[in-house]
Amino acid sequence: MNALIPRPPMEIAPGAVHVPGWLSLDQQRELVVACREWATGPVPIRYTRLPRGGVMSVRTVCVGWHWQPYRYSRTADDVNGRRVAAFPGWLAGLGRRALVEAYGDPAACDGYAPDTALINFYDGESRMGMHQDKDERSGAPVVSLTIGDSCLFRFGNTETRAKPYTDVELASGDxxxxxxxxxxxxxxxxxxxxxxxxxxxxxxxxxxxxxMRVTGLPSEGPPGEG
Structure with missing residues (x-):
């Protein structure tokens, strides 16, 4: 639940910015409706199996491109072989507005065209280990939105999973x-x-x-490319 006292934006590390309470309640409700629709297909939400046989504790559904460890493809060959739902223009617009807000610069969104989103659902027992988002062929920023229960988000460095890192509480709307x-x-x-x-x-x-991410992959290509 959003704090009654507004929390100011904070730069956690160079280029990494936390903006508390950015989404309005109406925007959160609209995103929940959209996520429920995506979760039903054409490629439904699922637990992702890792290459060594483990299974992630979060459930994931993708739009725009399908992600599986550790690549993107247009079709979900590890699920049902179908093409994922298209990445909507309104979501790209939200991503561009997010960059402007986070960086305080109207030019921050110039050329930013996210083409995929990973939607992860965490229950009370779900966790996500320290990892890099490095399957994209683009260095464009990642835009992350939280709805629902708060979490402890650990943001580290580019060299190692270990310290130094900063722990941040992400709440609904952040x-x-x-x-x-x-x-x-x-x-x-x-x-x-x-x-x-x-x-x-x-x-x-x-x-x-x-x-939301920019894959850097061709907008169209043979099924399974990426």
Whole structure:
């Protein structure tokens, strides 16, 4: 639930900015509706299996491009072979506005054209280990939105999963952008705080995390390219 006292934006590291309470309640509700629609298909939400046989504890659905460790493709060959839902223009517009807000510069969104989003759903037991978002062929910023339960977000450095890192609490409606020198920083979610979300968002429990990215891949190509 958003704090009654507004929290100011904070630069966590060069190019990494936390903007608390950026999404309005109406915007959060609209995103929850959209995520529920994407979760039903054409490629449904699922637990992602890792190459060594493990299974991620978050459930994921993608739009624009399908992600599986560690590549993108147009078709979800590890799920049902279907092409994922298209990346909507309104979501790209939200991503551009997010960059302007985070960096305080109207030119920050120039040329920014996100073409994929990974939507992760965390229940109270879900975790995300320290990792880099490095399967893209672009160094454009990642735009991350939180809806529902708060979490502990750990933002580290570009060299190692270990310290130094900074722990940040991300609450419903929060925006986090990381680009520039921090684009390939390790980050993760070691803890979710069940029961901290606002049911008025349309999400009764759990946390939705929407991350918009620029893949740098051709806009069209043979199925499975990437």
């Amino acid at each position: 925006l986090f952008v990381f680009g520039g020198p921090s684009r390939f920083a390790y980050h993760g979610v070691p803890k979710v705080y069940p029961g901290t979300g606002d049911p008025a968002t349309g999400l009764a429990s759990g946390r939705l995390n929407i991350t």
